[in-house]
Amino acid sequence: MAATLNEGPADVPRGPAGEPAAGPAGDLADCTVIRQSLRRPEQFAVLYDRYATALHRYAGRRVGDEVADDLVAATFLAAFRARQRYDLARANARPWLFGILTKEIARRHRTEKARFRALQRARSDRPVDGLADQVAADVTARAARGLLAAALARLSPAERGVLLLIAWGDLSYDEAAQALAIPVGTVRSRLNRARRKVRDALGGINPAAVTEERP
Amino acid sequence: MNELTSLRDLGEALDRELRGPSPQLRHKVITDICGRPGRARQRLPRLGAGRRLVVTAALAVVLAGALLVASTLRLWGGSPAASAQAAEILRLAAVTAKHQPALTAGPSQFIYVKSVESGAQITVSGRITHLQIITDLREIWLSAAGTRNGLLREQRRSPASLGRPAGPWQTIPLPGCRDGRLNPVAGGGSSNGHCTPTPAYLAGLPTSTQAMLAYLYQHSQGQNPPDVQAFITAGDLIRESYARPAALAALFAAAAQIPGVSVAGHAVNAAGQQGVAVQQAFHGTSHQLIFNPRTHAFIGEREVVVSASSGLPVGTVLDSTAVLRLAVVDHVGQLP
Numbered sequence: 001m002a003a004t005l006n007e008g009p010a011d012v013p014r015g016p017a018g019e020p021a022a023g024p025a026g027d028l029a030d031c032t033v034i035r036q037s038l039r040r041p042e043q044f045a046v047l048y049d050r051y052a053t054a055l056h057r058y059a060g061r062r063v064g065d066e067v068a069d070d071l072v073a074a075t076f077l078a079a080f081r082a083r084q085r086y087d088l089a090r091a092n093a094r095p096w097l098f099g100i101l102t103k104e105i106a107r108r109h110r111t112e113k114a115r116f117r118a119l120q121r122a123r124s125d126r127p128v129d130g131l132a133d134q135v136a137a138d139v140t141a142r143a144a145r146g147l148l149a150a151a152l153a154r155l156s157p158a159e160r161g162v163l164l165l166i167a168w169g170d171l172s173y174d175e176a177a178q179a180l181a182i183p184v185g186t187v188r189s190r191l192n193r194a195r196r197k198v199r200d201a202l203g204g205i206n207p208a209a210v211t212e213e214r215p
Numbered sequence: 216m217n218e219l220t221s222l223r224d225l226g227e228a229l230d231r232e233l234r235g236p237s238p239q240l241r242h243k244v245i246t247d248i249c250g251r252p253g254r255a256r257q258r259l260p261r262l263g264a265g266r267r268l269v270v271t272a273a274l275a276v277v278l279a280g281a282l283l284v285a286s287t288l289r290l291w292g293g294s295p296a297a298s299a300q301a302a303e304i305l306r307l308a309a310v311t312a313k314h315q316p317a318l319t320a321g322p323s324q325f326i327y328v329k330s331v332e333s334g335a336q337i338t339v340s341g342r343i344t345h346l347q348i349i350t351d352l353r354e355i356w357l358s359a360a361g362t363r364n365g366l367l368r369e370q371r372r373s374p375a376s377l378g379r380p381a382g383p384w385q386t387i388p389l390p391g392c393r394d395g396r397l398n399p400v401a402g403g404g405s406s407n408g409h410c411t412p413t414p415a416y417l418a419g420l421p422t423s424t425q426a427m428l429a430y431l432y433q434h435s436q437g438q439n440p441p442d443v444q445a446f447i448t449a450g451d452l453i454r455e456s457y458a459r460p461a462a463l464a465a466l467f468a469a470a471a472q473i474p475g476v477s478v479a480g481h482a483v484n485a486a487g488q489q490g491v492a493v494q495q496a497f498h499g500t501s502h503q504l505i506f507n508p509r510t511h512a513f514i515g516e517r518e519v520v521v522s523a524s525s526g527l528p529v530g531t532v533l534d535s536t537a538v539l540r541l542a543v544v545d546h547v548g549q550l551p
Contacts, residue, residue, distance in 0.1 A: 073240060077247050168222070
């Protein structure tokens with residue numbers, strides 16, 4: 001009955017790492033998978049397989065592995081419950097899922113701040129071992145890392161959200177705007193403010209210049 | 216190098232200290248979502264009910280050019296005549312159901328259902344939008360008492376020829392619930408969530424029309440208006456589960472009394488079988504129960520666009536199913 005509609009191979013949405021999503025659902029746009037999941041909850045596993053790694057990496061960077069497990073699980077559950085409200089005109093669910101994850105992370109802002117402060121301290125606390133040039137590189141990297149972590153801890157949650165969605169979540173400005181449900185102009189202004197603060201925190205030290213001094 | 220590059224470097228450095236998702240995470244997420252397979256399906260609100268289907272102009276053009284053969288929708292509507300015709304179809308369905316030989320299933324047995332599921336899929340490639348029909352052959356083993364692990368097997372099929380596989384078999388273990396805990400399933404970790412068993416053998420359903428009607432309203436769990444939800448619940452109850460003849464007959468008789476239920480004329484199920492259907496429309500789509508035109512046995516469901524306000528052409532079949540086989544078996548994976 002449906003032969004007239006089977007018009008050849010559909011495009012293959014790529015996972016975050018560029019690999020095609022696995023399984024028979026591999027050729028379906030996210031919006032289609034979400035629509036299917038209304039009747040067939042198990043289809044939501046397809047979204048998990050497409051995005052869990054990227055979401056977990058993002059959450060892990062911000063709050064660490066252990067909490068990331070909880071946040072990713074909470075994100076998929078919240079997404080599942082909200083799937084009826086998903087705008088089916090949006091083929092790609094990545095911004096939507098990152099938006100939900102951002103809200104989950106916001107609830108753990110204390111954990112995140114503590115993590116960034118710990119990263120900030122780690123530069124001096126951890127012994128450095130190895131070849132001299134490697135040691136120098138490590139020290140440099142840790143110096144930059146400590147300053148960055150300190151700067152991230154000082155950003156407002158809204159600024160941090162925009163900055164990290166773009167720097168770590170690889171979202172475009174438009175996608176970040178979708179994820180956070182804010183106008184793209186607000187994304188730009190928050191991003192500029194956040195970048196300036198981070199730049200100031202790095203002080204006069206240009207990490208690139210420091211690394212160039214490697215022997 | 217600017218601060219964004221430095222941040223990306225920091226991110227990559229942090230990645231080296233992270234182990235990524237724990238091995239149990241996928242299982243946990245999926246059991247959170249589907250851990251109670253029957254109930255999870257039943258809880259689903261009706262497709263199209265709470266959402267606005269936003270479709271681009273480009274899609275509308277594609278759809279208009281490549282539409283399913285639209286079935287008869289002329290009799291669509293809630294006129295007294297249409298309701299009376301629906302009531303007659305459901306009365307005959309109830310008579311048929313009542314005279315089916317009863318199946319019995321012990322608590323350790325399984326309800327096996329073989330069906331075809333078909334859906335209109337929208338895929339987007341850049342600015343080009345395709346509509347295509349995706350069809351799966353589906354076999355499910357559900358614990359009669361809800362306490363043993365079940366299994367779902369699915370295989371993509373060519374919509375033109377259901378006998379032709381168009382993909383590998385996919386299997387999804389469905390954990391049963393025993394002593395308030397989900398059973399472990401192959402390839403998964405443990406889940407901490409509390410559960411209650413979801414029997415696939417529906418032993419306790421009412422057998423009188425009025426009691427069943429009350430049941431349909433009381434046990435509706437979606438977010439739709441009560442009359443809409445009651446009809447959805449009727450469909451949910453008979454999907455991949457077994458109700459005894461008297462209860463099934465009561466269910467069809469009760470469905471005839473739900474406001475807004477009318478005749479849909481003839482309809483085709485997901486296996487291409489012609490049938491007669493009763494329907495209820497809501498938010499631009501019509502949910503239809505399809506019956507064999509001669510025997511009035513239930514042969515499937517479908518969801519059809521009946522109002523262009525949904526953004527899709529009238530007559531588009533969004534989803535359809537066909538029930539091919541229902542039986543009681545002793546083991547998961549066993550064919551009747």
